[in-house]
Amino acid sequence: MSYVSSILGTSSTSDTSTTANSATSSLGMDAFLQLLVTQLQYQDPLDPMDDKEFVAELAQFSSLEQLTEINTGIDSLATIGQEQQMLGAVNFIGKTIEATGTAVSLEKGKATSVTFTLPEDAETCMVNVLDSSGTVVRTIDLGETSAGSVDFAWDGMDYDGNTMDDGQYQVAVTATGTDGELMEVTSTMSGTVTGITQVDGTYYLDIGGGRNVAFTDITNVVNSSSASDSDS
Numbered sequence: 001m002s003y004v005s006s007i008l009g010t011s012s013t014s015d016t017s018t019t020a021n022s023a024t025s026s027l028g029m030d031a032f033l034q035l036l037v038t039q040l041q042y043q044d045p046l047d048p049m050d051d052k053e054f055v056a057e058l059a060q061f062s063s064l065e066q067l068t069e070i071n072t073g074i075d076s077l078a079t080i081g082q083e084q085q086m087l088g089a090v091n092f093i094g095k096t097i098e099a100t101g102t103a104v105s106l107e108k109g110k111a112t113s114v115t116f117t118l119p120e121d122a123e124t125c126m127v128n129v130l131d132s133s134g135t136v137v138r139t140i141d142l143g144e145t146s147a148g149s150v151d152f153a154w155d156g157m158d159y160d161g162n163t164m165d166d167g168q169y170q171v172a173v174t175a176t177g178t179d180g181e182l183m184e185v186t187s188t189m190s191g192t193v194t195g196i197t198q199v200d201g202t203y204y205l206d207i208g209g210g211r212n213v214a215f216t217d218i219t220n221v222v223n224s225s226s227a228s229d230s231d232s
Contacts, residue, residue, distance in 0.1 A: 090196065092193045092205050092221070093193050093194070093195065093196070094192065094193065095192065095193055095221055095222065096190060096191065096192045096193075096221075096222045097190065097191070097192075097193060097205065097207065097213065097218055097220065097221050097222070098115075098188050098189070098190045098218070098219050098220040098221075098222075099188060099189060099190070099205075099207075099213040099214075099217040099218045099219055100186070100187070100188055100217040100219060101114075101187065101188065101189040101211070101213065101217060102114060102170045102171050102172065102187045102189070103168055103169070103170060103189055103209075103210075103211045104129070104154060104168070104169045104170065104171055104189075105167075105168055105169075105208060105209020105210060105211055106154075106156050106164060106165075106166055106167060106168075106169060106209075107166050107209060108166065109156045109163045110156060111153065111154040111155070111156050111169070112189065112191065112208075112209055112211070113151055113152060113153045113189075113190075114151075114152050114171050114187055114188070114189050115149055115150065115151050115152070115187065115188050115189075115190070116149075116150055116152060116171075116173045116185050116186065116187040116188075117148065117149050117150070117185065117186050117187075117188075118145060118146070118147045118148060118150060118175055118183065118185060119147060119183055119184065119185075120147045120177050120178075120183060121144070121145070121146055121147050121177070121178060122144065122145040122146075122147075122175040122176060122177060122183065123144060123176050123177060123178050123180070124141075124143070124144070124174075124175065124176045125141075125142040125143065125144070125145040125150075125173065125174075125175040126139055126140070126141055126142070126173070126174045126175070127139070127140045127142060127152055127154075127171055127172075127173050128171065128172045128173075128174070129154055129169055129170075129171055130169060130170045130171070130172060131164075131167070131169055132167060132168060132169070137158045137159070137164060137169070138154070138157065138158055138159060139159075140152075140154070145175065152171065152173075154169070154171070167210075168209060168210045168211065171187065173185045173187065188219055189207070189211065189213075190207070191207030191208050191209075191211060192207065192208070193205045193206065193207055194206050194207070194208055197212055199212075202214070203215075205218075
C-alpha cells in the first residue's frame with residue numbers, strides 16, 4: 001500500500017470519537033495533497049500507481065473528512081444542549097417542585113417529608129429509614145393504609161429515641177395488599193429550587209438539604225407565589 005494510503009488506513013480504523021479527530025486535524029486537505037503530489041513525483045515510472053488504488057485513496061480521505069465533520073457537528077450539538085439545559089434550569093429557581101425520589105434531609109431534628117403512592121389498599125405498610133451507608137436506623141409501621149397518596153414525615157429519631165445526626169437519609173416503603181402480595185410503591189419528594197449544581201456535565205436542581213433533582217425526575221412544578229414550600 002502507498003504512503004498516503006498507509007496513513008489514512010491507520011486513521012480510519014481508529015476510534016471515531018478521539019483518534020479520528022486527532023489524525024484528521026494533523027492531516028488536512030493541504031497535507032494530503034502535498035503527500036499525494038510527493039508520492040506521484042517519486043513513484044517508480046516502471047511501476048506506476050494503480051488507478052484503482054489512487055481512486056481508493058481519494059475515497060478513503062473523503063470518508064475521513066466526512067467523519068470529522070460529523071464529529072464536529074456532534075460536539076457542537078452537545079455544547080448547545082448543555083447551554084439550553086443551563087438556561088432551562090435557571091427558570092426553575094424559586095419554584096416549588098415535586099420529583100421522583102426517596103431522599104430525606106434531616107437538619108436540627110427536623111426532616112423533610114416524602115410522599116408515596118399506594119396503588120391499592122395495603123394490609124401492611126412499613127417505612128424504613130436508611131442512613132448514607134444503607135443501614136436501617138428506624139422502621140415505622142403504618143399498619144393498614146388506604147390506597148392513594150400518603151405523606152410521611154420522619155421524626156428524626158432512631159429506634160432508641162435518639163435524634164440522628166444532620167444529613168441525608170433515604171426511605172424505603174414495603175407494602176402488601178389484602179392478598180398478601182407485595183405492591184409497587186412510588187415515592188416523590190418536594191422542595192423549593194434554590195440553585196443549580198453540575199455533575200459530569202449534567203445540571204441538577206438543588207432543592208435543599210443536599211437533595212439534587214434531575215430534570216427527568218420532575219413530576220410537578222408550582223410557582224412559589226401560589227404555594228408554600230412543603231418542607232417549611
